[in-house]
Amino acid sequence: MQPEFPGTEGSPAPADEAAERAGLVGAAGPGSGGWRIGLILLALVLGLSGLAVSAAGVASQLLPRRFSVVQQQRIINWQTAGRWRVRSAGQIFPATVTYQLPGYSLASGSGLNLTARRIGIARQSSCGAATDPAAARVLDRRGCVALLRATYIDSTGALVVTIGVAVLPSAAAAGAVAGELPHGGQPGEGVRAVAFPDTLASSFGDRQRQLSWAVNDGPYLIMSAAGYADGRPRVPLSSDSYAAQEMTSVADGVAEEVAMPLGAPPAPPRCPGAPGC
Numbered sequence: 001m002q003p004e005f006p007g008t009e010g011s012p013a014p015a016d017e018a019a020e021r022a023g024l025v026g027a028a029g030p031g032s033g034g035w036r037i038g039l040i041l042l043a044l045v046l047g048l049s050g051l052a053v054s055a056a057g058v059a060s061q062l063l064p065r066r067f068s069v070v071q072q073q074r075i076i077n078w079q080t081a082g083r084w085r086v087r088s089a090g091q092i093f094p095a096t097v098t099y100q101l102p103g104y105s106l107a108s109g110s111g112l113n114l115t116a117r118r119i120g121i122a123r124q125s126s127c128g129a130a131t132d133p134a135a136a137r138v139l140d141r142r143g144c145v146a147l148l149r150a151t152y153i154d155s156t157g158a159l160v161v162t163i164g165v166a167v168l169p170s171a172a173a174a175g176a177v178a179g180e181l182p183h184g185g186q187p188g189e190g191v192r193a194v195a196f197p198d199t200l201a202s203s204f205g206d207r208q209r210q211l212s213w214a215v216n217d218g219p220y221l222i223m224s225a226a227g228y229a230d231g232r233p234r235v236p237l238s239s240d241s242y243a244a245q246e247m248t249s250v251a252d253g254v255a256e257e258v259a260m261p262l263g264a265p266p267a268p269p270r271c272p273g274a275p276g277c
Contacts, residue, residue: 076266076269077219080219080264080265081169081170081219083261083262084148089150092148092258093118093150093163094118094257096116097253097254097257098114098115098253098257099113099114099250099253099254101246114155116152116155116161116250116254118151119150119151119160119199120196120199121148122148122194124146124148125147125148125149126147127140127144128140130149130191130192131164131191131192131223132190132191135190135214138177138181142168142173143168143173144166144167144177145167146166147164147165147167148164148165148167149165149191149194150163150194150258151163151195152250152254153199153201153229154246154250157200158228158230159227159228159250160204160208160227160228161225161247161250161254162191162193162194162204163222163224164192164222165220166220166221166222167220171219171263174217175216178216181214187209187210187212188209190212190225191212191224191225192225200229201229204227204228204229204231207234208231208233209227210226210227210228210235210237211224211248211251217260217262217264220263222255222258222259224251224255225251226248226250226251
C-alpha cells in the first residue's frame with residue numbers, strides 16, 4: 001500500500017479541515033454568507049441616515065432664525081413700551097416744534113407754519129400726582145406706570161401748553177383711558193399745568209387752563225392743557241374763535257410731535273443668523 005499524501009483523493013486537505021472546524025465553509029452549506037452581507041448593508045444604511053439627520057441639525061443652526069408673527073408682535077410691543085425709559089427727556093420732548101395754524105383761521109387758502117419752544121421739563125411724576133382726580137382714577141384703574149410733563153410757549157409768547165405723557169401697560173389700556181377722558185373738553189379732567197419761574201410760563205397754573213384733552217398712541221396717552229401766558233384765569237373761548245383755533249393748533253402740534261416718535265411701531269425684528277441670536 002502506498003502512503004497517502006495531503007491533498008490526494010480520499011483524504012481532505014488540512015486547510016479544508018480547519019475551515020470546517022471554524023464554521024466558515026461546508027457546515028452551513030451554500031449561501032451561508034448572505035446574512036452577513038445583509039447586516040453590513042443595514043449598518044451602512046443606518047449610518048448614512050444618522051449622518052443625514054446630523055447634517056440637517058447643523059444646517060438648521062446655521063440658517064437665519066425666523067420669528068413667528070406672534071413673536072414679532074411681542075418684540076415690537078416690548079420695544080415700543082420701553083422707549084420712555086431708554087430715551088432722554090430731551091428726546092421725548094424736543095426743544096422746538098413746528099406746527100401749523102390752519103388757513104381758515106386766517107381767511108386764507110394756505111396755513112401758516114409756526115414754531116413752539118420748550119420752556120422746561122418737569123420731573124417724572126406718578127399719574128395721580130400729575131393729573132386731576134377724575135383723570136387720576138381712570139389712569140390708576142388702567143395701570144398707569146408714570147407721567148412725564150413739559151411746558152411749551154407758542155411763537156408769539158402769548159400761549160402756553162403743558163404736554164403730559166402717561167405710560168400705560170399696553171396700547172389697549174391707553175386707548176381705553178383716551179375713550180374715558182375728554183377730547184377738547186373741560187379743564188379739571190386732565191393733566192395738571194407745569195409753570196417754570198422766571199420764564200414766560202411762570203404764571204401758567206391749573207386755574208389758567210383753557211382747554212384740556214387726551215389722545216393715545218401705542219401704550220402712551222398724550223395729554224394737553226393749554227392757556228394764556230399772562231396768567232388770566234379761564235375765560236369763554238367761544239367769543240374768540242381765532243384764539244380758540246390758535247390755542248388748539250399749538251396744543252395739537254406739540255402733542256403730535258411728542259406722540260409720533262413714542263408710539264410709532266419699529267421695523268419688524270430680524271435675526272442676524274447666528275445660532276441662538
